[in-house]
Amino acid sequence: MSNNAGPSAFSIRPIRADDDLAMAAIIRTVMPEFGASGDGFAINDPEVDWMGRAYSEPRSAYFVVERAGRVAGGGGVAPLVGGDAGTCELRKMYFLPELRGLGAGAALMQACLDAARGFGFRQCYLETLRGMDAAMRLYERTGFSRLPGPLGATGHGGCNAFYLMSL
Numbered sequence: 001m002s003n004n005a006g007p008s009a010f011s012i013r014p015i016r017a018d019d020d021l022a023m024a025a026i027i028r029t030v031m032p033e034f035g036a037s038g039d040g041f042a043i044n045d046p047e048v049d050w051m052g053r054a055y056s057e058p059r060s061a062y063f064v065v066e067r068a069g070r071v072a073g074g075g076g077v078a079p080l081v082g083g084d085a086g087t088c089e090l091r092k093m094y095f096l097p098e099l100r101g102l103g104a105g106a107a108l109m110q111a112c113l114d115a116a117r118g119f120g121f122r123q124c125y126l127e128t129l130r131g132m133d134a135a136m137r138l139y140e141r142t143g144f145s146r147l148p149g150p151l152g153a154t155g156h157g158g159c160n161a162f163y164l165m166s167l
Contacts, residue, residue: 082153
């Protein structure tokens with residue numbers, strides 16, 4: 001998938017093992033920008049250093065967004081840990097500032113949701129942090145609804161905003 005509109009061009013593709021360093025650096029750059037660097041946040045998940053391998057598991061997919069030939073963001077889906085078999089989780093969707101405002105978030109969200117539907121999931125869950133306002137607006141525009149509390153057992157106790165969407 002790509003947007004070839006001049007200077008705002010980007011492309012989306014499945015993650016490869018050689019993208020692991022770039023994605024780890026993006027996650028470790030973006031999360032602290034929003035105050036999400038302590039215990040209870042995805043920045044501390046072991047898979048941050050080996051995203052290509054983590055998302056090669058069954059019913060899992062992770063996509064990177066490239067701009068000007070370099071990885072500038074990504075996001076994926078996988079079964080919700082501690083959830084039912086019909087629910088996936090939107091995971092680790094982060095973008096460097098150069099990618100924001102170009103439509104990459106909506107395009108990547110569509111790729112993730114299409115993958116989730118292809119895996120047979122009926123619902124998609126996500127958790128985030130208040131203050132990530134642009135991301136929360138994207139979730140709501142996409143059709144996610146706020147939940148009063150968390151689902152599953154993600155270990156991300158630092159998150160304080162929870163969403164679910166029927167697929």
